[in-house]
Each structure stands twice: as structure tokens, then as C-alpha cells.
Amino acid sequence: KAGVTQTPRYLIKTRGQQVTLSCSPISGHRSVSWYQQTPGQGLQFLFEYFSETQRNKGNFPGRFSGRQFSNSRSEMNVSTLELGDSALYLCASSSLGSSNYGYTFGSGTRLTVV
């Protein structure tokens, strides 16, 4: 079956702009999580959505937001981009709530802010 699909793969934006990233989970997966990966901070949790509701949120400013649609696809938005937002953004999906299953990660969107 198809894996987690993230689009676009690469993105270059200017400071002050906003950006929207997309994640399509594995079919049947209802939980989608987002992570930011940077060389300095490593992998940091942004938020998790389940059935269109944000279930958990990491310690990021309000410029970072997300949503999930009824088909479980998710988007994250970053407004007023800063240079420090340059990172690999990873999306992961999981089946219903089971702690016995690892998440499946997408290949990520590489965002560069200039």
C-alpha cells in the first residue's frame, strides 16, 4: 500500500512569507503527527491530529498551525517565516491509537527560508 506522502519535497521561501505543507497519510490511518527536524534541535514534535481534532501540541509559537481534513489528510501552515524555520518537516501517520505500532513517516518537506 502507498506510504505517507508529503508535498512538496522542497520549498524555498522568503522571510515574512507564509507556507503550507501537505501530508497524505496511509489509507485508513486517522492519526497524523508533524515534526520539525533541524541540525541544532533535532526532531521536535509540532502537533498531532486525530479525526480532524488537534490532540496534542508541542512547544512552538502560534505561527505554526495545522489542520486535518475529513479524509485524514493534514496540512501545516507557518506564517511570517523566519530564517530559523528552515528545516525538514516530517509527517507521520498511525492507525487508531495503538501504542504497539510505530508511526510511518513520510520523506519530509525540506523548507529553506532565505
Place this chain on the structure above:
Amino acid sequence: GNSVTQMEGPVTLSEEAFLTINCTYTATGYPSLFWYVQYPGEGLQLLLKATKADDKGSNKGFEATYRKETTSFHLEKGSVQVSDSAVYFCALRENTGNQFYFGTGTSLTVIP
């Protein structure tokens, strides 16, 4: 709180050498433990997992045992190959939640 500490890299080994990457954790509850691998330009791939104490996860020759008494989940492989070159992440997830806590990653390079 929850956190994962893994050995600093980079690690460089010759082909067929023995690999150990240390990982220890701190958790408020009873977590599941994971090793993920990231190849250049790619996302994370689940390598192996263990969901309770004394469980051993294994995959592709890699093994890790969930040691509650030492709060550790060290990754081992008896004979590494060039194709094992990647960054390895240790992670935990509380059984009551869905958030992962990752270590900082250990870069492994295997030379022929």
C-alpha cells in the same frame, strides 16, 4: 519528563565490524521504545521496536533489548555493511500518548 539520550557520533566502522549505539531514556510512565533509521535525503524508517521490559526488537540483523533496570535500549549489529550507513535515532513513546521523544541521532558510516 520524557527524554532520550544517545551516544554522540559520528561513528565510523569498517565493514563486518560490530556495532553498538547506546541509548538511555527517562520516562514518567511505561514507554514503548523504538529505533528509527534515516538515509540521506529521506524521512525516518522504523528499524525495530519493543513495547515492554525485556522485549527484544530485531530487524535486518539489528537488535535492541528493552532494559527497564538500566533504562536502556542499546542498538547492536554483529556485522555492519556499507549499506547500513545512515543516521540512527532512538525514540520513546508513552503508552498513554502518541508523541515521540527522539534522541539527537547517531551518524554511522561504514567503510569497505
